[in-house]
Amino acid sequence: MPTGPGEILELIRLGRASTRGDVLEITGLSRMTVAQRLDALLGAGMVVEGETGEATGGRRRRSLVFNSSQAHVLVAAVDTTHTRIAVTDLGGRIVADTEIDVPVQAGPSVVLDQIATAMTALLDKHDVAVGDLCGAGLSLPGPVDPESGRPSQPPILPGWDAYPVVEHLQATLPGVPVLTANDADAAALGEYAAGHAGVRSLVLVKVSTGIGTGLVIDGRLYTGADGGAGDIGHVRVAPGSDAVCQCGMQGCLAALASGRALAAELTSLGFPATSGHEVGELLRAGNADAARLAQRAGRHIGEVMATVVCLLNPEVVLIGGALASAPLLAGIRETLYRSALPRATRHLQLQLGTLAENAAVVGLTRLVVDHEFAPDQVNRRLRA
Ligand SMILES: [Zn+2]
Known part of the structure; x- marks a missing residue:
């Protein structure tokens, strides 16, 4: 591998190396070269040294940490x-x-x-x-x-x-x-960075006013040929449906299961809402109709996610966005496990994201x- 200071910084930043010994071992560079490159990184303030608890031969080994307060x-x-x-x-x-x-x-x-x-x-x-x-x-x-x-x-x-x-x-x-x-995509990368950095593949389904998914594969976002990867909201799931989607077509997943669709239904039931954000507020307030509709929306989303899971066989599928809630997750779980191959879901972790509104940040x-x-x-x- 090319091992300039930049490559060494990446090892430290991504948690693969935390001491000089780790860097020597991973790169195979000489002690002198590693010292020079680390001096450059320390001098530029990109890396800082901390103390580790372990003492070897009476000397404390210094840990190397990416300086997250440099900018x-x-x-x-x-x-x-x-x-x-x-x-x-x-x-x-x-x-x-x-x-x-x-x-x-x-x-x-x-x-x-x-x-x-x-x-x-x-x-x-x-x-x-x-x-x-x-x-x-x-x-x-x-x-x-x-x-x-x-x-x-x-x-x-x-x-x-x-x-x-x-x-x-x-x-x-x-x-x-x-x-x-x-x-x-941003939310998927946030959840990956904050709690799932060891996994090879993670999918986040964001259900807010619209519906979309973000894919992180081997630590990188996969966005597709023109940025359209994961845009599952406009997959036609009910061709006979007269539910009109915001995209102008009928029977899209988003026309049946997005926050926008649920907001319209809740409004007609006497609970005014115009966005996924407001549907989320009704869910958090314990509104029974919102919970019932979220679970039904989850079933529609789970059908489409079954295909995603069979295609990618991800280790982790997270549910995010304003509608992320126990009823939505229950609905997704129900149809996803029923429709996907058992092999594709055997090791799948399907759960709510942990960062909520901070995921994209x-x-x-x-x-x-x-x-x-x-x-x-x-x-x-x-x-x-
Ligand atoms: Zn649509």
Whole structure:
């Protein structure tokens, strides 16, 4: 393996090496070379030394730790009716956060202007300079083209197709790299980073106003040829149904089982709701109709997830988003296990995500840090 300082930093950052001895063993480099590369990383403040409890020959061995307080990341997780904005350290710990109510229906220019204003206010309030940011991330409830970083024909974001999101935000954040991601992808990466870093494959199903999934395979997001991987909300599950989806088609999974569909049904039952967020509030308040409808939605989602599970045979499937709840999980469990091959579910962990609304925030931080501290980037910066 190529083993410049950047590659060694990655071993430390991902928890594969925590002492000089580990680095020597994994890289096979000489003691002198490892010392030089670590000096460069320590000198740049990318790595810090701590004490380990173990003593060998009367000397304490120093541990090596990625310095997650060397810079900050600014993130915005956009949902259909509101956006969560946070400043985090490089490990995804939230330093400051705020939420703004702004419907994506208002269009990209209006929404991004409001996000930029709230970002500036949050940075000012907590005394974080734009120069202290190593990057920024923004997630959207729709497919994002991996090459351009622009929304790619998002069914529930009218007017956002191919909008230059990054360029828009860069005006407020001069010199700061801005990355974009689909919201379910960001949430999947966040849950992976926070609690499942050992697994080879993880799927997160986000059920909010819309429905989408994020896939993490071998520690990386899998987004597909044009960012559409995991966009299961518009799979036609009931071709004869007259339920019209926001995408304009009939019988989509989202037309039957999304927060938007449930909000309409709950409204007709006398419990007004307009978004997944509000359906989630009814669920948390113990509304029996919301629970019943969430379980039924789960059954529809489980049918589609059975195909996903048979295709990918993941170790972990997590349920996230505003509708994540015991009834939704019970419905998914019911049909997924009935429809999928036993072999595909034998070792499957199917459970609720643990980060709730913070999943996308933590995932966006990880996305930015993976990008800004990739071995090539680090090697280039240390040579400069
Ligand atoms: Zn649809």
